[in-house]
Amino acid sequence: MMNFDRLYRSAVLGVSNNTTIKNLVHDRAKAAVSRFVAGESLPEAVAAVEKLEQDKVHGILDLLGEMVNSDTEANGFTAEILSIFDALEAKPYPKYASIKLSQLGLDINPELALANAKKILTLAQKSGAFVRIDMEDSPRVEKTIEVFRTLRKDFDNVGLVLQAMLRRSEKDLENLSDLKPNLRIVKGAYLEPEDQAYPEKVVVDHQYRRLVYRNLELGNHTAIATHDESIIKDVKIFVEKSKIPPSQFEFQMLYGIRRDLQKSLAQEGFNVRAYIPYGKDWYAYFSRRIAERPANIAFVLRGLFQG
Ligand SMILES: Cc1cc2nc3c(=O)[nH]c(=O)nc-3n(C[C@H](O)[C@H](O)[C@H](O)COP(=O)(O)OP(=O)(O)OC[C@H]3O[C@@H](n4cnc5c(N)ncnc54)[C@H](O)[C@@H]3O)c2cc1C
Structure with a gap:
């Protein structure tokens, strides 16, 4: 039997490709969107940082856009991502971006995504x-790992995501x-x-802890990306028990979610980063x-019905 979490998720994601709903949300739920998205432009995202x-x-700056199916689009996204590093050039704080390989052309040809990712990493370096290379849905995982493996030969400034x-x-x-x-460990979206x-949340939560603990035990830097x-x-x-130094891990959360927790962890002295999505x-x-x-559906419905 399907559990409630999965049923709800499939209902929302199932209609998310419906053009009528998409247009309605675009036109009438902008207030709800601004809770999770910093804006449509790079300057708005930098202001959020x-x-x-x-x-x-x-x-963590994240230019929204994924699953492109033309070279022109993939190259366009690459150019926009490159402009992030120009915008951050003189800034005194840590510079960090997240990318999706399907935004750089993975679905057209992994070589195209690899070449675009190399351009991005070279300028970032x-x-x-x-x-950070975000992890997308399961049919893209193997190719994403292969591209990461190739990039890792030449670059130290690149990380990957695994989904519990x-x-x-x-x-x-x-x-x-x-x-x-x-590695950034997430539950999976x-x-x-x-x-x-x-399918069961309790198993995903258990696996989450296992992956985090294992990556830390292996001595690898780990981004614990959860609001849980x-x-x-x-x-x-x-x-604390395993004497893992604070430099080996950080907490990551999403823009607009649990700001109180982001702030209190930072006040306790932990490294904390928020993932800031922006774009059209x-x-x-x-x-x-x-x-x-x-x-969260309440925000959207309020926007749709209040207009
Ligand atoms: C920095 C970062 C990067 C990510 N990158 C990826 C990626 O590359 N690939 C991928 O598949 N997924 C990614 N995710 C999303 C992730 O997989 C989860 O879907 C998301 O983080 C929600 O799961 P949770 O760990 O917070 O736990 P949950 O058990 O879902 O939530 C725990 C608590 O967090 C709060 N919460 C969680 N989600 C929301 C929400 N949407 N709105 C309001 N409150 C909420 C609630 O209080 C909830 O009770 C990323 C998440 C973060 C934080």
Whole structure:
């Protein structure tokens, strides 16, 4: 039997491709969108980074856009991502961006995504910036790992994401360990078939802890990307007991979610980063945030019906 979380997620993500709903949300739910997305332009995103810096929370800039199917679009996104490093050039705070390989052309040809990612990493390296490759849905995982493997040969300033919900992730973590990877561990935001992903939340939460602890034990830098307070509490106990230095891990959260927790962890002295999405292609990202939490649907409905 399908559990409620999965049923809700499939209902929201299932209609997220419906053009009528998409247009309605575009026209009438902008207020709800601005809770999760910093704006449509890079200057708005940089302003969001600077606001968070006041609370000692660093930013991760993420240009929204994914699953492109033309070279022109992929090259266009690459150029826009390159402009992030120009915009951050003289800034005194840490420079950090997240990218999606399907935004750089992965679905057209992995070589195109690889070439575009190399351009991005080369400029990022010159600017002293770090680049994280987000993990997308299960059909793209293998190709994403292969591209990461190739990039890692030439670059230190690149990291990857593993999703606790995917059955394969534990094995992926072990297989990647020769690269000493900098990994962000997330629960996973996509609707996945049961042969690929654990359907029960309690199992995903258990796997999450296992992946974090294992990557830390292997001595690798780990970004603990969750808003789940009980996991954060357990990780704090684990790092203390295992004498993991603070430089080996950080907490990451999404823009607009649990700002109170972001701020309090930073005040406690932990490294904290917020993922700041911006750009015109916010719809897919926004749908995933709504799908994650039933209470969020209220914002959207309020926007739609109040107009
Ligand atoms: C920095 C960062 C980067 C990410 N990168 C990726 C990626 O590359 N690939 C990928 O598949 N996923 C990514 N994700 C999303 C991730 O997979 C989860 O979908 C998301 O983080 C929600 O899960 P959770 O760990 O917070 O736990 P949950 O158990 O879902 O939530 C725990 C608590 O967090 C709060 N919360 C969670 N989500 C929301 C929300 N949408 N709105 C309001 N409150 C919320 C609630 O209080 C909830 O009770 C990323 C997440 C973060 C924080």
